[in-house]
Structures are given as structure tokens and as C-alpha cells.
Amino acid sequence: MKGALTTVPIIKELDIVGARQSGRNLARDLGFGSVDQARIATAISELARNIYLYAGSGEISFQEVQGASPVGLKIVASDHGPGIENVSKVMEDGYSTSGGLGAGLPGVKRLMDEFDIISDDNGTKIIVVKWLR
Amino acid sequence: MNPEYKDILLTHSDDIIRKWMDDLEDSKLRDYKSTISDEMIEQVNREFVNLIFSILKDGHSQKSIEQFSERIVNLGWPLGYLTEGMQSFRTICIKSLMEHLDEHDKDGFLQIMEDINHWVDPIKNELVDAYSSNWTSIISLQKVALQELSAPLIPVLDGVTIMPLVGTIDTDRAKLIMENLLDGVIKHRADVVLIDITGVPVVDTMVAHHIIQAAEAVRLIGATCILVGIRPEIAQTIVNLGIDLSKFPTKSSLKRGFEKALEITDRQIVSNGEEKKVIDDIIQSIDKE
Amino acid sequence: MRIPILKLQNYLLVSVQIELDDQTAMQFQEDLLGKIHETGATGVVVDLTSVEIIDSFIAKVLGDVVSMAGLMGAKVVFTGIQPAVSMTLIDLGIHLKNVQTALDLEQGLIKLKQELEEK
Incomplete structure (x- = not known):
């Protein structure tokens, strides 16, 4: 069972909850412990909220990957929103355009093992991976 | 390998083994000699040489290579024992072939070299691989063991x-x-x-x-x-x-x-005064007398 | 969905038994402040034992509730935050510095009582 697992569309606010629940279930099925499940679910929540707030709609997809460690969960959050103007700025702790805590993206980076972001006029794609230890 | 060479090596195997064992005497293990009995060294050397000849005779056997490597790791012998052993084995085999063959020209020598290398190198590589993967698994086991005693509460x-x-x-x-x-x-x-x-x-x-x-x-x-x-x-x-x-x-x-x-937590350690009471009792009983 | 808020003497007790989505959290903020205003409560215990995820948004809403309640003269203690949730918050860089915490509802009430008496 390797490869694409599932994709969750993010259109309305409640989809944030749906996405993180799917993510948590997948993480549990892959054998992640309760703490890592919470880390993964929280990261998904942040990513999904960003999609909802800044792009309006998009999707979150889950993949099982293999590499450095036997199993990993790869999460791709993609949207076709306006894109992030200053990527290095949003990766700073405490930077927020929405009046939030500004912990979102840098927080996600700390919660996960790998973090990659691609953003341009056609939208934003954030790829994160958590490895099973 | 050239069947002719194989025959020569097998026929003279006793001679090769003797020379090889002599050679190994001065090998890397000499640093460890004091802690390892001569019988043990003799026995393992014999296993080593049997392994190599069984591969020559019956073909390749990954399992026996892994088993032997594991044994060396468990004995705590250095990797150098395996590499040096294979090295000197190669030299002795080449010498032995040169002695028993008539072709002393350059091409013949190259041919022998090539054949022997072709035979010895894969065994050597696999021994080294098996040895190091054995080590890796020991290290990861130890890491787990270390984690278990890592943070008691x-x-x-x-x-x-x-x-x-x-x-x-x-x-x-x-x-x-x-x-x-x-x-x-x-x-x-x-x-x-x-x-x-x-x-x-x-x-x-x-x-x-x-x-x-x-x-x-x-x-x-x-x-x-x-x-x-x-x-x-x-x-x-x-x-x-x-x-x-x-x-x-x-x-x-x-x-x-x-x-x-x-x-x-809003608490105090209070002495219950037992000790003082005992002393008071003694003093009182003395007073009575 | 609404989170029930119970009154006990001067205190308000809240046990969050559902997964917090954004809407519920905002509604809760509003309801709690309304209830404080209505009852004049001086202390609030919010039990989070059943909450499995607190992301930065929910954390902000909860932190804000504490500050807002403080402005209205009510102290808030959060209880029962799960280890996994706590670690995730720390990873996110959210320390909820203005928030008082206790192990469980009982400890939370004791803590509130102590703090209110000290004043």
C-alpha cells in the first residue's frame, strides 16, 4: 500500500475539521503514536485553514512514502489562490496578515520533518512529510 | 573461473591452507592475541578457510558468508581480520597458481590475476557488507536499549x-x-x-x-x-x-x-519526636532508680 | 453546535466534549463572555480533557477568551490539556503565557479558589 491514499477538498470551513480527521486516521493506520498523530492533525489544520482563509478553496492530499525511514506520511496542500507574495516573510515566527498568532507555517515546519513551499501567481503548493520513527 | 585453475587450487588446498594460516598468525589479530586463546584463533581460521573453499567448490553461498561475518562480529574481532585474511589468501593463491602452471608470460599472469580477483573480490565485499550490516543492527539495538533507560520517572x-x-x-x-x-x-x-x-x-x-x-x-x-x-x-x-x-x-x-x-504542594516534613521521647524515657527511668 | 456552560456558586464550569472547529470556538467565546456578564462569575474552569487538537487559531481564540474574561473580572483556568496537545502547542511556538492551568477540574477549582482568596 504505497502511493496516493486520499484527497480531501477544502471548500467550506468545516472541511478543515474533516481534513484533519482523515489525516489523523491515516496517521494512526500507518502506525504513528498519539503525539505524532496530534502533530500531523494540527499541521493539517493549519494548512487547511490557510487554504480556506487566503485562497478560498483548494485540496489536501495524502500519500504514503518511503525513504529515510521505512514509512512516512506526505501531505500536499494545494490551491489556486493569489499565491504568497513574500514566502520568506510568512516563514518568520509571529508574522501574520490575518491577526492570528503568526504561528501557522513556521509552526507546521516544526511539527513536521520535511517542509517545502512553492508559490506563484497560479497558487500555492505546500508539501510536508512526517517520518515514522 | 578457469576450471584448470580451480583444479590446481583444490588439489593443493592443504598447502594453501597451511601457508595461509601461517600468514594469518602475524595478521591484525596479533594485537588481540593476549585475550584470545590459540585454539580459538585456529578454529576460526579453519572455519574461514573452509568457507572460502566451499565457495570455490560448491559455488556461492550468501547464507554461510553472513553466518561467518556474524560470528566474527559476535567474537568482537576487527573487520581487518576479514579483509587482511582475504588479501593474503589472494596472494597465496596467485603464488600457488604461478608455481604449478607453466605459463610464465605476461598474459598468463594477468589472466590468473583477473580470475582470482573475480573469485576473491565478491566474497570479500560480501563479508565486509555482512560484517558492517551486523554492526549496524547491533548499534540500532543498543540505541533502543539506551532509549528504554533514557528517562525514568x-x-x-x-x-x-x-x-x-x-x-x-x-x-x-x-x-x-x-x-x-x-x-x-x-x-x-x-x-x-x-x-x-x-x-x-x-x-x-x-x-x-x-x-x-x-x-x-x-x-x-x-x-x-x-x-x-x-x-x-x-x-x-x-x-x-x-x-x-x-x-x-x-x-x-x-x-x-x-x-x-x-x-x-503546601506540605512540611515534621519530625514526630520519637528520638527525643526515647531519650526522655531513658532519663526518666534513670531518675527513678 | 454549542458548548454548555454550567454555573456553580461564583464559578462557571465548562467541559469541552467535542472537537473544536472554528465556528464552535468563536461561538464559545461569545457565549462564555455573555455568561460572565450575566452571572457576574469571578472564576471559570475550562476542561479540555477530551480535546485532541488545538491549532494556532483555536489557541488564539482560547487565549483571547482568557484576556477578555480578565477584563471583565473573571479568572480562567484551563484543565486537562492532553500531553500530545501540549507538545504540539510547544512545537507550534504557542506558549499561552497568560493562561493558568491545572491537571483536572478538581485541581482547577482549588487553584481558582486560592487565587481569588489571595486578592
């Missing part, structure tokens, strides 16, 4: 728990420590946790960062963290590095930390 009183930390703290261990700590706080319903860092040799910015994070996490679940066992040199490093530990209580020793824990 000891309840000492209702609501007071101690976590003594010993050894270096890296990111992986810090995560484990934090998980154990928080689970333990819930399990023992601890109001106060004393983290004792007497056994942590170096407290740098990263270690301090992990400890602060653990203390913050403990606060979020509703308990208090006290950092104890701060030696003078650690106090110096902490201040020199500009690390701010002022947010939670720190004490020099476990004893002082424990007193603080009692204070937080």
Missing part, C-alpha cells in the same frame, strides 16, 4: 515526581523525555515534577531550549516544573549563553528542589 510523594536525566540530550531524546514526562505527570497526577540534570554533562543552548520547552509543556497540562542539579559550571554556561531560565524555579540540588516542591 519516579513518584516520591503524592503529587511530587522526579525525573533524573543522565547523559547527553539530543533532539530525538528530548522528544522522548518530553513524552515520558508529560505522560508520567498525568499517570502519577503530579503537581510538581523535579527534573534533575546532575547527570547531564553539557548544557548548551540546544539542551536548555529542550528543557525549557519540556517545562512549558508541563505547565500547559497543569503542573509545575523545577529544574534541579545545576552545578556551578552549568550555571556559568547558562548565563554566559544568555539563556533565560527565570520563568520556572531552579535549584542547585535535588534536596533544595524537594523542599521547594513541598512548599508548592
Whole structure:
């Protein structure tokens, strides 16, 4: 069972909850412990909220990957929103355009093992991976 | 391999083995000689040479190579024993072939070299691979063992728990420590946790960062963290590095930390005066006499 | 969905038994402040034992509730935050510095009582 697992569309606010629940279930099925499940679910929540707030709609997809460690969960959050103007700025702790805590993206980076972001006029794609230890 | 060579090697195997064993006598193992009995060396050498000849005779056997490597690892012999053994084996085989063959021209020699290398090198590579993968698995086993004794949590009183930390703290261990700590706080319903860092040799910015994070996490679940066992040199490093530990209580020793824990949980140690009573009794009984 | 808020003498007790989505959290903020205003409560215990995820948004809402309640003269204690949630918050860089915490509802009430008496 390797490869694409599932994709969750993010259109309305409640989809944030749906996405993180799917993510948590997948993480549990892959054998992640309760703490890592919470880390993964929280990261998904942040990513999904960003999609909802800044792009309006998009999707979150889950993949099982293999590499450095036997199993990993790869999460791709993609949207076709306006894109992030200053990527290095949003990766700073405490930077927020929405009046939030500004912990979102840098927080996600700390919660996960790998973090990659691609953003341009056609939208934003954030790829994160958590490895099973 | 050229069947002719194979025949020669097999026919003269006794001679080759004798020479090879002599050669091995002065090998890498000489550093270890004092701790290993001659019989043992003799026996393992024989296994080694049997392995090589069985491969020559019956073809390749990955399983027996792995088994032999595992044995060498378990005996604690160095990798050099295997590599040097194969090296000298190669030399002796080539010499032996040169002796028993008539072709002394350049091409013949190259041919022999090539054939022997073709035979010896894969065995050598596999021995080295098997040896190192054996080591790797031993290391990962030890890592697990180390993690198990990594962060014990000891309840000492209702609501007071101690976590003594010993050894270096890296990111992986810090995560484990934090998980154990928080689970333990819930399990023992601890109001106060004393983290004792007497056994942590170096407290740098990263270690301090992990400890602060653990203390913050403990606060979020509703308990208090006290950092104890701060030696003078650690106090110096902490201040020199500009690390701010002022947010939670720190004490020099476990004893002082424990007193603080009692204070937080609103308790006192009271002597029940037994000792004094015994002495009073004795004095009274003397008075009576 | 609404989170029930119970009154006990001077205190308000809240046990969050559902997964917090954004809407519920905002509604809760509003309801709690309304209830404080209505009852004149001086202390609030919010039990989070059943909450499995707190992300930065929910954390902000909860932190804000504490500050807002403080402005209205009510102290808030959060209880029962799960280890996994606590670690995740720390990873996110959220320390909820203005928030008081306790192990469980009982400890939370004791803590509130102590703090209110000290004043």
C-alpha cells in the first residue's frame, strides 16, 4: 500500500475539521503514536485553514512514502489562490496578515520533518512529510 | 573461473591452507592475541578457510558468508581480520597458481590475476557488507536499549515526581523525555515534577531550549516544573549563553528542589519526636532508680 | 453546535466534549463572555480533557477568551490539556503565557479558589 491514499477538498470551513480527521486516521493506520498523530492533525489544520482563509478553496492530499525511514506520511496542500507574495516573510515566527498568532507555517515546519513551499501567481503548493520513527 | 585453475587450487588446498594460516598468525589479530586463546584463533581460521573453499567448490553461498561475518562480529574481532585474511589468501593463491602452471608470460599472469580477483573480490565485499550490516543492527539495538533507560520517572510523594536525566540530550531524546514526562505527570497526577540534570554533562543552548520547552509543556497540562542539579559550571554556561531560565524555579540540588516542591504542594516534613521521647524515657527511668 | 456552560456558586464550569472547529470556538467565546456578564462569575474552569487538537487559531481564540474574561473580572483556568496537545502547542511556538492551568477540574477549582482568596 504505497502511493496516493486520499484527497480531501477544502471548500467550506468545516472541511478543515474533516481534513484533519482523515489525516489523523491515516496517521494512526500507518502506525504513528498519539503525539505524532496530534502533530500531523494540527499541521493539517493549519494548512487547511490557510487554504480556506487566503485562497478560498483548494485540496489536501495524502500519500504514503518511503525513504529515510521505512514509512512516512506526505501531505500536499494545494490551491489556486493569489499565491504568497513574500514566502520568506510568512516563514518568520509571529508574522501574520490575518491577526492570528503568526504561528501557522513556521509552526507546521516544526511539527513536521520535511517542509517545502512553492508559490506563484497560479497558487500555492505546500508539501510536508512526517517520518515514522 | 578457469576450471584448470580451480583444479590446481583444490588439489593443493592443504598447502594453501597451511601457508595461509601461517600468514594469518602475524595478521591484525596479533594485537588481540593476549585475550584470545590459540585454539580459538585456529578454529576460526579453519572455519574461514573452509568457507572460502566451499565457495570455490560448491559455488556461492550468501547464507554461510553472513553466518561467518556474524560470528566474527559476535567474537568482537576487527573487520581487518576479514579483509587482511582475504588479501593474503589472494596472494597465496596467485603464488600457488604461478608455481604449478607453466605459463610464465605476461598474459598468463594477468589472466590468473583477473580470475582470482573475480573469485576473491565478491566474497570479500560480501563479508565486509555482512560484517558492517551486523554492526549496524547491533548499534540500532543498543540505541533502543539506551532509549528504554533514557528517562525514568519516579513518584516520591503524592503529587511530587522526579525525573533524573543522565547523559547527553539530543533532539530525538528530548522528544522522548518530553513524552515520558508529560505522560508520567498525568499517570502519577503530579503537581510538581523535579527534573534533575546532575547527570547531564553539557548544557548548551540546544539542551536548555529542550528543557525549557519540556517545562512549558508541563505547565500547559497543569503542573509545575523545577529544574534541579545545576552545578556551578552549568550555571556559568547558562548565563554566559544568555539563556533565560527565570520563568520556572531552579535549584542547585535535588534536596533544595524537594523542599521547594513541598512548599508548592503546601506540605512540611515534621519530625514526630520519637528520638527525643526515647531519650526522655531513658532519663526518666534513670531518675527513678 | 454549542458548548454548555454550567454555573456553580461564583464559578462557571465548562467541559469541552467535542472537537473544536472554528465556528464552535468563536461561538464559545461569545457565549462564555455573555455568561460572565450575566452571572457576574469571578472564576471559570475550562476542561479540555477530551480535546485532541488545538491549532494556532483555536489557541488564539482560547487565549483571547482568557484576556477578555480578565477584563471583565473573571479568572480562567484551563484543565486537562492532553500531553500530545501540549507538545504540539510547544512545537507550534504557542506558549499561552497568560493562561493558568491545572491537571483536572478538581485541581482547577482549588487553584481558582486560592487565587481569588489571595486578592
